[in-house]
């Protein structure tokens with residue numbers, strides 16, 4: 259996973275509310291067995307709308323996406339995060355995110371920034387013509403026009419994002435605690451940790 | 459030891475905490491993991507690349523469902539038929555190879571136990587009350603119907619669970635959804651959950667785990683509870699739960715993976731202790747009168763766009779919120795509907811009875827009851843009934859339900875996700891409508907340009923017979 263400290267550049271001023279994961283990446287793109295190449299299918303239906311921001315050369319390769327409330331709702335497909343990464347987006351700014359999407363984004367090294375609607379409105383305005391800057395260390399979003407918005411982020415998530423840490427490896431280091439839980443469950447609630455396929 | 463009164467959710471949570479971090483994130487043990495072909499290939503790829511093993515293959519099963527065509531899987535000679543779509547074939551082949559390679563039981567497309575992940579889990583007794591259950595599909599919430607804490611996860615989490623049998627989670631807030639009173643005739647669990655989503659909205663449960671309480675759920679069958687919990691995600695909640703009770707124990711007992719002997723007794727004793735304590739508090743409560751629930755359908759492209767079948771298509775101006783008004787405009791345009799149209803005047807060309815929401819034996823029975831002795835309307839071009847598993851299919855056939863269905867002019871298919879999502883050959887053509895028992899009416903969900911109306915199996919069967927959205931109470935009384 260790529261460490262992420264600072265994201266700066268143009269932001270795609272999408273702004274739409276309730277963007278579900280079917281919109282981010284339609285189901286027929288889910289038949290892959292690897293993580294690459296999904297950027298092509300990202301926002302496929304929106305890209306067909308005249309004047310949309312995704313085919314506007316102005317925003318080609320923009321690392322930031324601005325959206326409305328409840329971004330990433332709907333299906334849990336992680337392909338939504340992979341599709342964003344594949345199109346070069348490493349930060350999404352919106353008033354709110356679906357739980358599953360923000361989890362998936364985080365696990366793939368995408369920073370999700372939740373800001374109040376007024377801040378989003380302002381950033382949408384700026385994004386049309388100018389770049390935006392997100393600093394994870396200070397948890398701030400700034401523009402060339404002295405705008406400055408601070409955002410909250412979970413301390414653990416921040417640490418992992420900044421250091422590009424892989425969660426599986428982090429958890430495997432806690433193998434002893436997991437074994438201890440299994441041993442206790444085997445004594446107290448054996449049916450939970452045993453199936454007919456369990457050997458001992 | 460005295461403890462504070464706790465909710466069902468808190469009790470299950472507490473029993474699964476491996477470790478708690480300073481910021482409140484917990485490492486939670488996962489008791490059961492179901493893997494399917496779409497969200498797992500990249501997870502297995504990740505393990506292989508890192509040289510990691512599956513920690514507890516015995517707590518994991520793998521079954522294909524999303525991509526499988528629901529047409530015959532073998533020819534007349536018993537030879538397995540190839541999958542036409544090359545990408546689906548690749549994913550299915552990957553699961554068939556990955557599962558045994560990592561020591562996981564693989565149920566093949568041609569096995570009688572095969573079916574939709576959320577039908578197979580409870581049916582096999584693999585999903586248990588009080589267990590933590592995950593699967594790479596957001597409708598995993600379904601298993602909450604037997605009192606399990608179950609939720610959908612993404613592929614990176616699938617990899618995390620495979621490698622560590624745990625997940626990093628933050629405790630959710632709790633929400634009580636109480637439905638009390640007497641459900642009217644023709645009002646099914648699907649109507650109950652559609653109505654609830656209409657009341658709370660698709661974001662109403664965001665950040666919460668819902669517990670469904672009240673006499674309506676207590677008196678509901680386990681299959682009905684599975685239907686309700688299934689759509690918790692459409693109400694924004696990651697999981698939904700119904701407290702396990704005697705009905706639950708009776709349902710679980712004797713299933714292939716269910717505990718036996720001494721383990722069973724221990725299990726029941728613990729399950730009985732899980733119900734929310736008197737005096738435990740919820741972060742949010744919603745109360746609904748059962749009498750207010752009608753046979754319900756959706757008219758828009760969000761699961762909250764619901765109305766009783768006696769109603770009309772609303773106008774954007776009917777909504778107070780400006781952004782909802784805009785959404786309704788877009789949605790009515792997509793759905794090709796004019797405000798004020800009576801719902802029962804909307805014609806449908808396609809019928810889909812199936813999906814993990816409504817493909818269990820009770821659902822098939824409910825559809826067959828309406829179809830019995832009737833014929834599909836001429837304007838209905840495509841009508842399929844897709845059982846949730848091979849065992850549901852066998853049971854339905856033993857009861858002669860397949861015959862009733864085919865006599866009425868509907869197709870009886872092989873188990874799978876089918877037209878719930880446009881990933882396999884079962885799709886609704888652009889611009890056409892479908893009366894569907896699935897869980898999502900999003901734009902394009904059943905195929906590009908498809909127009910979905912969600913409803914119960916009985917209502918979908920009624921629509922098949924009349925060719926229009928129909929109040930099922932007019933057909934069976």
Ligand code: SF4
Pocket residue numbers: 523524574575576595596597813814815874875876878879896897
């Ligand atoms: S039937 Fe639909 S919702 Fe259920 S598991 Fe399959 S795709 Fe997911």
